[in-house]
Amino acid sequence: MSMLNGGLDHKLELHILELKLRVTNIKKDAIGSYTHALIKIALLPHSCPKFFSFTETKGGYTVIVEDNLYSELPKGESIDVADPIWRVLTVSAGALGSHKLTGISKIVKTVISPLADNNISVLIISTYQSDYVLVKDFDLQTAIKCLSCNFKIFMETPSGLESIEVSIGDRMEGMLKKNDISDHRPIKHPLTCLHNRFHISSVDMQMVQTLMPIILDFMFYSSSKPKLAEGYEIFFHLSIVEGDITLVLDNESLSRFPSGSLHTSNSDECWRMLRIGDSPLGFEECGIVAQVSEPIADADISTYYICTFLFDHQMIPEGEISHALEILDSLKVS
Amino acid sequence: MSMLNGGLDHKLELHILELKLRVTNIKKDAIGSYTHALIKIALLPHSCPKFFSFTETKGGYTVIVEDNLYSELPKGESIDVADPIWRVLTVSAGALGSHKLTGISKIVKTVISPLADNNISVLIISTYQSDYVLVKDFDLQTAIKCLSCNFKIFMETPSGLESIEVSIGDRMEGMLKKNDISDHRPIKHPLTCLHNRFHISSVDMQMVQTLMPIILDFMFYSSSKPKLAEGYEIFFHLSIVEGDITLVLDNESLSRFPSGSLHTSNSDECWRMLRIGDSPLGFEECGIVAQVSEPIADADISTYYICTFLFDHQMIPEGEISHALEILDSLKVS
Numbered sequence: 001m002s003m004l005n006g007g008l009d010h011k012l013e014l015h016i017l018e019l020k021l022r023v024t025n026i027k028k029d030a031i032g033s034y035t036h037a038l039i040k041i042a043l044l045p046h047s048c049p050k051f052f053s054f055t056e057t058k059g060g061y062t063v064i065v066e067d068n069l070y071s072e073l074p075k076g077e078s079i080d081v082a083d084p085i086w087r088v089l090t091v092s093a094g095a096l097g098s099h100k101l102t103g104i105s106k107i108v109k110t111v112i113s114p115l116a117d118n119n120i121s122v123l124i125i126s127t128y129q130s131d132y133v134l135v136k137d138f139d140l141q142t143a144i145k146c147l148s149c150n151f152k153i154f155m156e157t158p159s160g161l162e163s164i165e166v167s168i169g170d171r172m173e174g175m176l177k178k179n180d181i182s183d184h185r186p187i188k189h190p191l192t193c194l195h196n197r198f199h200i201s202s203v204d205m206q207m208v209q210t211l212m213p214i215i216l217d218f219m220f221y222s223s224s225k226p227k228l229a230e231g232y233e234i235f236f237h238l239s240i241v242e243g244d245i246t247l248v249l250d251n252e253s254l255s256r257f258p259s260g261s262l263h264t265s266n267s268d269e270c271w272r273m274l275r276i277g278d279s280p281l282g283f284e285e286c287g288i289v290a291q292v293s294e295p296i297a298d299a300d301i302s303t304y305y306i307c308t309f310l311f312d313h314q315m316i317p318e319g320e321i322s323h324a325l326e327i328l329d330s331l332k333v334s
Numbered sequence: 335m336s337m338l339n340g341g342l343d344h345k346l347e348l349h350i351l352e353l354k355l356r357v358t359n360i361k362k363d364a365i366g367s368y369t370h371a372l373i374k375i376a377l378l379p380h381s382c383p384k385f386f387s388f389t390e391t392k393g394g395y396t397v398i399v400e401d402n403l404y405s406e407l408p409k410g411e412s413i414d415v416a417d418p419i420w421r422v423l424t425v426s427a428g429a430l431g432s433h434k435l436t437g438i439s440k441i442v443k444t445v446i447s448p449l450a451d452n453n454i455s456v457l458i459i460s461t462y463q464s465d466y467v468l469v470k471d472f473d474l475q476t477a478i479k480c481l482s483c484n485f486k487i488f489m490e491t492p493s494g495l496e497s498i499e500v501s502i503g504d505r506m507e508g509m510l511k512k513n514d515i516s517d518h519r520p521i522k523h524p525l526t527c528l529h530n531r532f533h534i535s536s537v538d539m540q541m542v543q544t545l546m547p548i549i550l551d552f553m554f555y556s557s558s559k560p561k562l563a564e565g566y567e568i569f570f571h572l573s574i575v576e577g578d579i580t581l582v583l584d585n586e587s588l589s590r591f592p593s594g595s596l597h598t599s600n601s602d603e604c605w606r607m608l609r610i611g612d613s614p615l616g617f618e619e620c621g622i623v624a625q626v627s628e629p630i631a632d633a634d635i636s637t638y639y640i641c642t643f644l645f646d647h648q649m650i651p652e653g654e655i656s657h658a659l660e661i662l663d664s665l666k667v668s
Contacts, residue, residue, distance in 0.1 A: 032370035036554060044555065045547045212546035213379045220370060221378065
């Protein structure tokens with residue numbers, strides 16, 4: 001039994017947010033047609049998305065928005081949508097205490113592995129403050145059952161103002177529960193380690209106004225930028241979750257922000273990024289996150305994770321990247 | 335001979351800027367398709383339009399941009415363009431000294447009347463700092479000749495870094511010169527006095543970054559705003575000329591800006607606005623500006639002027655509006 005998984009009285013809290021999300025992908029050359037709507041959703045003075053995630057990769061723009069704001073996005077052949085509604089689970093940060101690991105390494109054993117074991121496909125969005133696990137609305141009840149042995153589970157009421165504890169009937173019925181993963185899962189998708197060095201940073205809401213021209217430039221105008229060198233890839237991520245803003249930027253991009261305008265968790269440390277997959281991963285396959293994050297967490301390495309419409313992205317502290325690659329290489333399906 | 339028009343040694347300087355402008359009108363419901371391009375032209379960290387004017391009225395969005403940036407705007411049936419290239423004349427502010435009038439009242443006798451007398455159609459864009467007189471490139475040589483008796487005329491070199499004096503051959507040849515306008519011109523177009531109370535304000539470049547979310551909201555999202563009361567009309571103007579930013583806003587809009595973030599010329603004084611015309615004025619008719627500004631200047635009333643694609647807009651200090659309306663009413667063609 002994991003250290004985190006003590007007696008009933010000490011169980012951690014897992015919250016199911018009152019959010020219904022859409023996961024979309026905007027094609028690379030169509031961003032101009034979506035700028036007006038995306039600014040309205042996320043960046044105007046009265047915009048207050050409860051959950052907004054925007055990630056540019058070489059494959060397009062993954063935009064995750066609340067279902068009620070999704071209607072603002074023009075429909076057409078320039079936008080792809082992952083069919084179902086997605087729900088959001090998060091382990092309250094305070095509950096995890098002063099765990100030395102950061103990012104999803106903290107929740108691999110208690111959340112990510114159990115969901116993988118029970119064939120629930122997830123999308124992960126790590127932020128500066130917390131990690132969000134998205135599951136299909138269709139899978140929510142199964143996810144609740146399967147996590148109920150590790151957590152007291154709370155569901156936000158529709159007002160979003162309070163949470164009520166979810167009562168679970170026969171909580172273990174039919175659930176797989178592997179407490180000890182002695183053998184790691186084989187890694188099924190190719191991994192590509194980008195040459196860029198990344199920072200995971202946050203901005204406070206007041207500062208974000210001042211940074212708006214730079215942020216707009218990064219979000220919508222990368223096509224005017226010079227081509228990147230071999231081995232480098234474009235990756236820009238902005239998330240806004242209940243007023244908390246996270247930016248994931250490489251060194252080059254960070255240097256364009258005024259010094260001191262962003263908070264970085266550890267300003268001396270860069271993160272390296274592994275792209276998982278080289279053909280689109282889809283939304284059905286389970287266990288992809290678990291394959292690459294279990295062995296990293298077991299080696300006591302922190303890891304952030306950002307899923308996009310096509311590929312997954314795992315971030316690892318630069319000082320640990322060689323060690324991490326060794327571990328992951330040994331698990332690759334040959 | 336006007337006081338401003340002394341001996342050769344004391345002549346005022348008029349500058350012809352090294353700018354070739356396009357005058358466009360974006361249809362009301364199409365602004366979403368132009369947001370990406372307009373932000374790129376005017377609002378990104380490295381945007382530095384030499385002349386950019388954006389005016390929303392109930393008839394659409396008048397956008398005036400440099401010819402080389404005009405290519406950024408998507409073409410199609412949602413955008414109308416006034417065919418020719420327009421050139422920009424301006425009287426250097428310093429040269430006018432401590433004239434008690436502000437706005438175009440200072441240049442009515444020396445610029446606006448002579449151009450009207452010589453059948454040169456003009457567009458006027460008043461800013462917080464100066465007034466710009468746009469003439470068709472086709473009319474530029476005639477305009478130079480006709481203004482050369484009042485001004486030493488300088489033409490910016492293509493680099494824009496220096497100006498050289500324009501030498502005029504037989505400067506008065508064939509030019510009409512009315513030094514005394516005893517009878518005012520009849521006013522040919524209907525005038526509508528809006529109920530809104532306006533402010534002419536400027537922002538410094540650093541502050542504009544902080545205000546970006548509000549400015550974006552005003553520029554591109556008026557369709558989400560509540561309908562205005564009877565007699566009020568939407569009018570929002572932003573210009574950027576060589577780094578100087580002017581905003582023309584009504585009271586309601588001004589109240590949405592943090593206090594102290596905008597400079598207003600006289601914070602206690604509001605301006606009232608007359609819309610000139612109720613069917614599109616076009617770009618051929620001459621003397622429209624002169625008709626309404628000569629009698630106002632003669633009555634020692636300050637006036638700002640902003641032309642849009644469809645109509646002209648004259649601003650008059652609130653304290654003088656009754657007097658101004660009396661004067662103008664008496665000149666209306668019945």
